[in-house]
Amino acid sequence: MLNRPLLEAFGSRIRTLRTARNLSQEKLAELTGFHRTYIGMVERGERNLSLSNIGVFARVFEMSESELLDFDNARGER
16 A cells, blocks of 8 residues: 655655755766666655665765655755
């Protein structure tokens, strides 16, 4: 069972962080090791990520996993 609102919130968070750092989807794909189409699917809330992949995004954005998942206090700039 997918939680679409959660997936969309996470995708929006990734897009906000990516654009705040002036990264293209291609550059984020390079930094994470994920395919560009996977990045797009995550940003659109179409992929249910593993904890390991959440950890990869957190590392690339230089934040903890809990910071990355804190949608209520989200901040894009760093």
